Amino acid sequence: MKITFLGGTETVTGSKYLIETNSTTVLIDCGLYQGYKNLRERNRQELPFDISKLDAIFLTHAHLDHSGYIPVLYKQGYRGPIYTHHATKELCKVLLMDSGHIQEADTRFYKKYKLSKHIDPQPLYDSATAEKTMELFKSVDYSETFSIGDIKAHLQSAGHILGAASIILEAEGKTIGFSGDVGRSDDVFMKPPEPLPELDLLLLESTYGNRRHEDSDPFTQLADIIKETIKDGGVLLIPSFAVGRAQSLQHILATLMKEDGIPRLPIYLDSPMAISVSDIYSRYQHETRLDKQDFDKMSAATTYTRDVEESKAITTQQYPHIIIAGSGMATGGRILHHFKRLLSNHRTRVLFTGYQAGGTRGAKMIDGVDHVKIHGQWIRIKAKVEVMNGLSGHADYVDLMNWLKQSSLRSTMPIQLVHGDPNALEAMRDHLRQNTLYDVKIATYKSTITL
Numbered sequence: 172m173k174i175t176f177l178g179g180t181e182t183v184t185g186s187k188y189l190i191e192t193n194s195t196t197v198l199i200d201c202g203l204y205q206g207y208k209n210l211r212e213r214n215r216q217e218l219p220f221d222i223s224k225l226d227a228i229f230l231t232h233a234h235l236d237h238s239g240y241i242p243v244l245y246k247q248g249y250r251g252p253i254y255t256h257h258a259t260k261e262l263c264k265v266l267l268m269d270s271g272h273i274q275e276a277d278t279r280f281y282k283k284y285k286l287s288k289h290i291d292p293q294p295l296y297d298s299a300t301a302e303k304t305m306e307l308f309k310s311v312d313y314s315e316t317f318s319i320g321d322i323k324a325h326l327q328s329a330g331h332i333l334g335a336a337s338i339i340l341e342a343e344g345k346t347i348g349f350s351g352d353v354g355r356s357d358d359v360f361m362k363p364p365e366p367l368p369e370l371d372l373l374l375l376e377s378t379y380g381n382r383r384h385e386d387s388d389p390f391t392q393l394a395d396i397i398k399e400t401i402k403d404g405g406v407l408l409i410p411s412f413a414v415g416r417a418q419s420l421q422h423i424l425a426t427l428m429k430e431d432g433i434p435r436l437p438i439y440l441d442s443p444m445a446i447s448v449s450d451i452y453s454r455y456q457h458e459t460r461l462d463k464q465d466f467d468k469m470s471a472a473t474t475y476t477r478d479v480e481e482s483k484a485i486t487t488q489q490y491p492h493i494i495i496a497g498s499g500m501a502t503g504g505r506i507l508h509h510f511k512r513l514l515s516n517h518r519t520r521v522l523f524t525g526y527q528a529g530g531t532r533g534a535k536m537i538d539g540v541d542h543v544k545i546h547g548q549w550i551r552i553k554a555k556v557e558v559m560n561g562l563s564g565h566a567d568y569v570d571l572m573n574w575l576k577q578s579s580l581r582s583t584m585p586i587q588l589v590h591g592d593p594n595a596l597e598a599m600r601d602h603l604r605q606n607t608l609y610d611v612k613i614a615t616y617k618s619t620i621t622l
């Protein structure tokens with residue numbers, strides 16, 4: 172069996188691993204490259220294999236860096252099955268269609284301002300293609316075996332986000348584990364990742380291979396920020412990712428207001444995408460740590476503003492309140508309208524709760540710039556900008572080590588490290604080499620290994 176690394180190597184985006192046996196070809200994950208331009212350009216390059224020979228795609232989870240390239244393969248004629256968890260299928264419908272919309276909007280923008288080197292720039296795919304792609308999904312439960320040709324596989328829960336899985340694949344007498352993105356053992360929302368069975372090879376993610384999460388408790392931190400917001404008589408604006416983060420925030424806020432004596436403030440979830448995702452999360456409550464009452468509490472505490480008129484109505488709210496809106500790095504979405512209205516008010520607080528990529532508006536605000544440009548207009552920042560790092564959906568390197576320890580792995584098992592920036596990969600490799608006997612290597616782009 173051959174494994175070729177076509178993405179998620181020396182970067183955290185574009186995850187794609189091609190598995191070829193004598194009779195069957197499968198792609199594990201089919202992610203979009205994001206971030207730096209030299210990586211994004213790979214989205215426009217042809218994959219180095221014959222798509223007509225691809226028998227199936229197995230998908231670990233819904234994040235676009237793992238799923239966002241599937242509609243490109245659809246456009247190129249792929250019509251085989253996509254096996255993934257039921258919840259991942261539902262989340263993919265929301266995320267892929269949104270991704271198609273964003274690409275259509277970006278292309279219109281490039282055309283209007285003639286910013287592309289191409290005369291007639293085209294989106295990578297549009298939302299209609301994303302929607303058609305959904306016909307190919309065949310969703311399964313955790314532990315349910317599915318097979319294609321001579322390859323057998325099943326999913327096991329990886330924490331991280333709803334539906335996220337590690338994939339255990341068996342073929343030609345070998346068993347390979349694909350960790351997918353691995354969640355934390357103490358996530359506020361998701362259960363800990365399930366330990367791995369004995370394997371002949373593991374592809375292990377290394378996003379936080381060089382970092383430990385802070386010990387600070389997000390409940391206490393958020394409680395303090397809310398108390399300050401009330402004291403100032405202002406508005407708390409939380410730019411948030413739609414999948415996982417917005418729901419964790421809803422849960423923490425609802426719990427604080429119900430149980431910890433924090434005064435009740437109106438909470439607006441002002442993101443149609445996050446609202447759809449919250450709805451999917453509540454239907455899969457059994458896959459999370461929370462019980463039905465927790466979800467009831469969350470929706471009772473939150474005002475969902477789906478359409479634009481409802482969103483505009485928030486502006487009439489005079490008293491302290493909280494607005495959660497996309498996008499997480501303040502690069503787009505409804506949060507920008509609230510920024511334009513409220514950033515120049517010294518009573519406003521802005522809370523960033525996730526990773527801010529270099530160059531984004533979020534990163535600049537955390538760096539302390541005193542103006543930001545929004546929709547062509549410079550806005551003076553008088554608001555207080557705060558950061559909360561305790562809500563990451565990824566295991567740090569200690570969590571990953573503990574996960575391996577709990578698993579039934581052979582002490583000298585080979586590991587290929589994937590899904591990390593170069594520093595994180597090297598730190599993870601060194602840490603594993605110093606503390607274990609695993610045969611650890613860092614996977615490189617387009618390299619092939621044979622088992």
Ligand SMILES: [Zn+2]
Pocket residue numbers: 232234331352
């Ligand atoms: Zn992910």
